[in-house]
Amino acid sequence: MLRFVSFVSMLITMMLLTSCEEDFIIQRGDYKQKIVVNCVFKPGEKWVVNLTTSRDFLSKNSEIKPIENARVSVIEKFSGIETRLDHTTNGNYTYPYNPPSPDRIYELIVEAEGFETVRATSKAPLKANVVNIISDVVDKEVTQVNFQVTGSANNYLIWNFISAGPKNPLDTTFNGNANNFVTGIVKYNNISNYLSNLSQSENNAITQEGSFTRNVRLPDENTNNQDTTVTxxxxxxxxxxxxxxxxxxxxxxxxxFVAADNHNSSFSYSPAIYSNIQNGLGIFAGYTEEYKEIK
Known part of the structure; x- marks a missing residue:
């Protein structure tokens, strides 16, 4: 039976901010090339689906290539409305109209010559009800942030902390790339957003309601400002x-996967990356987001 181990090179520390595609490795039985889907979506933003081929890690001549001749459609399951995506460049397929809506189920269908038809289903859920965001200054560098989630829905939450200023404005750019989604979240590993208490470094939870507390190290208002009279x-x-x-x-x-040991060692175990793609690899999944200012 074929077993694939996802090798995500962009997640190897220093490459986090530069990678633009996932490198899926198929361990050899009888190798069969598959379509790799790279798509995250959120309400109000245009559909962007990236398609590439998988590669045979045991063959030095095998390489990842964009798929540029596919028929890509997204179907809203309740209404049956089908949106056909157009190819632009480098295996990217998009359409400027009929963006996804919250709490609607969508099915992706990809057909390309030489490959099995690929299907995947997902949705962008309604926003969780996040309330009572309270911050307390621990010291001049560390702020403790408390927030609550209320309601009866089962929420799958992921969060991180971001600082913004005149030289580093808040960036809410969306491009539909799963890798950018991940690297945007793990900014908490960078110096500017470093979680000061590593024993509380979790930034995700499955919950209907609950309270969360995190200590966060964010830049001080006068960081790198030599003129202390100017804030x-x-x-x-x-x-x-x-x-x-x-x-x-x-x-x-x-x-x-990131926390695992050396992925290149034959003695190490690399956790498999989750995929919901039928007859293929990768991810097709939705989310909603909001930014709450910490006072």
């Missing part, structure tokens, strides 16, 4: 993402 306004945000179960599972397995 640089730094705003701090809690970014809350309510993910589909598919996207949540994908994110959690990415974290496990």
């Amino acid at each position: 640089t306004e730094i705003r701090k945000y809690l970014r809350i993402m309510t993910a589909s179960q598919d996207l949540y599972n994908y994110f959690v397995t990415i974290e496990k």
Whole structure:
């Protein structure tokens, strides 16, 4: 039986911010090339689906290639409305109209010559009800942030903390790339958003309601400002993402993959990256998000 181990090179520490595609490895039985789908979506943003081929890691001549001749459709399951995506470049398929809506189930269908038809289903859930965001200053560098989630829905939550200022404005750019979604979240590993208490470094939860507390190290208002008479306004945000179960599972397995030992060693075990793609690899999943300013 074929067994694939997802090799996500962009997640190897120093490459987090530069990678643009996932490198899926198929361990040899009888190798069969598959379509790799790379798509996350959120309400109000245009559909963007990236398609590439998988590669045979045991063959030095095998390489990842964009798929540029596919028929790509997204069907809203309640109404049956089908949106046909157009190819632009480098295996990207998009359409500027009929963006996804919250709490609607969508099915992706990909047909390409030489491959089995690929299907996947997911949705972008309604936003979780996040309330009572309270911050307390622990010291001049550390802020403790408390927030609550209320309601009866089963929420799959992922969050991180972001700082923004005149030289580093808040970036909410969306491009539908699963890799950018992940690297945008793990900014908490960077110096500017470092979680000061590593024993509380979790930034995800499955919950209907609950309270959460995190200590966060964010830039001080006068950081890198030699003129102490001028205060640089730094705003701090809690970014809350309510993910589909598919996207949540994908994110959690990415974290496990990053935390694992040397992936290139034959003596190490690399956790498999979650995929909801039938007859293929990759991810098709939705989420909603909001930014809550931390006062």
